Amino acid sequence: MAHSAKGRWLHNPVVRGASFYFGYWGVVGFYVPFLNVHFLQIGLSGSQIALFSTMLPLLMLTTAPFVASLADRLRARVRILAACIAITGITIYLLGVSTNYWVLLPLMLLMSIVRSPIAGIGDGLVAKMSVTHNVNFGAMRMWGSFGFAAIAIISGIAWQKFGYQPMFVAACLGFLPVAWLASRLDEEAAAPAQGPMWGPLLRNPAMRTLLITSFLMAGSLSMSGTFEGILMESLGGGGLFIGLLLGVTGMSEIPLMRNAPRLTAWLGGEQTLMVGCLIIVLAHIAYAVAWSPVVLLLAAVLRGSGFGLSFVMIVSLVAKRAPAGLAASSQAAMSAAGWGLAPLIGIPLSGLLYDATGGAKSVFVVCVVMALLAAATIAIGLWRGVFTPVPDAV
Numbered sequence: 001m002a003h004s005a006k007g008r009w010l011h012n013p014v015v016r017g018a019s020f021y022f023g024y025w026g027v028v029g030f031y032v033p034f035l036n037v038h039f040l041q042i043g044l045s046g047s048q049i050a051l052f053s054t055m056l057p058l059l060m061l062t063t064a065p066f067v068a069s070l071a072d073r074l075r076a077r078v079r080i081l082a083a084c085i086a087i088t089g090i091t092i093y094l095l096g097v098s099t100n101y102w103v104l105l106p107l108m109l110l111m112s113i114v115r116s117p118i119a120g121i122g123d124g125l126v127a128k129m130s131v132t133h134n135v136n137f138g139a140m141r142m143w144g145s146f147g148f149a150a151i152a153i154i155s156g157i158a159w160q161k162f163g164y165q166p167m168f169v170a171a172c173l174g175f176l177p178v179a180w181l182a183s184r185l186d187e188e189a190a191a192p193a194q195g196p197m198w199g200p201l202l203r204n205p206a207m208r209t210l211l212i213t214s215f216l217m218a219g220s221l222s223m224s225g226t227f228e229g230i231l232m233e234s235l236g237g238g239g240l241f242i243g244l245l246l247g248v249t250g251m252s253e254i255p256l257m258r259n260a261p262r263l264t265a266w267l268g269g270e271q272t273l274m275v276g277c278l279i280i281v282l283a284h285i286a287y288a289v290a291w292s293p294v295v296l297l298l299a300a301v302l303r304g305s306g307f308g309l310s311f312v313m314i315v316s317l318v319a320k321r322a323p324a325g326l327a328a329s330s331q332a333a334m335s336a337a338g339w340g341l342a343p344l345i346g347i348p349l350s351g352l353l354y355d356a357t358g359g360a361k362s363v364f365v366v367c368v369v370m371a372l373l374a375a376a377t378i379a380i381g382l383w384r385g386v387f388t389p390v391p392d393a394v
Helices: 002-011 013-031 035-041 046-074 077-095 101-115 118-133 137-162 165-183 198-203 205-234 239-267 269-289 293-321 327-357 361-384
Strands: none
Touching: 013 077, 013 118, 013 137, 013 165, 035 046, 046 077, 046 101, 046 118, 046 327, 077 101, 077 118, 077 165, 118 137, 118 293, 118 327, 137 165, 137 239, 137 293, 205 269, 205 293, 205 327, 205 361, 239 269, 239 293, 269 293, 269 361, 293 327, 327 361
16 A cells, blocks of 8 residues: 555656655755855855855856756756755755865865755656646645745744754755655656757747846846845835745745646736736835835735746747657756846846945836836737747646
């Protein structure tokens, strides 16, 4: 009976996808919200921390598409994903061993290299599973949001009591079983792609439109994510409210991730993505006019909802439109445009804007404009008829 139950678990695509997302983003919640605070406490300068912070988006733009393309060509997506996660865990442990900048620098570079392709390859595998097995991608991805929010809140309480040193051990031990969960995902059965990765994507008008949308949407979100804690503090919210801001944003992603197929059945996939971008517009308007910590928490509900819906729809639409054999490469391209190029451009510019205006609220005005342009990009694509009919995204 136990063997039969284990077999059912291993063959259930929803359980495997949800377990992977909960595990991966839950472990990320152990350390990502607190790593820069640890670096500050051990004496690193702001410029040194800023250099560390630019490594991941830079490598998501440069290295991740190459690794994902290699994974596609070798049909080794699952193996490369599992290896990257395991090496990430080991590297995080080593980050806790030293406080010397010149030791931490190559370790942060290595961690950024191996972590950069994880999101693209993982999203590509799970999204393709959702298409193959006709299951709800959002119902799997929402467990990542829940895992991150819950673990980040719990970790904040624990690290405040015990210090940040246990964080590195917890993250290392957590990533090892996540690597095993990644190995349980389905390898795509399509034939290896021919030719370079970017050519088929850029020649496809629908994929070009989604790339631009990903850049604008993620640029808006990365800029607001950089300054939302600063805004909360300026409104009188202390550490408790900043922690709540993170938790509320993560938890509010879940309902629309879960119910994305219902909206898709009613509106259509691209139209649902446009709605998600418009929710982000409303959220950043609320950020720009917020006058108290409570109002900002309410705005964070909108921000999380808009991100949850938009992210699920972009991943699902790309999974359905990706050329044969380019599932991981297509998702990595979206990650490169959205979470690689956009933060590299947007975050420094938003920092200059913050310095020039003396406040975070001006940054959120730019976030409104970028999210509005993302919605307009989809609207123009629909008007021009670039989205050829495919089965509705889930």
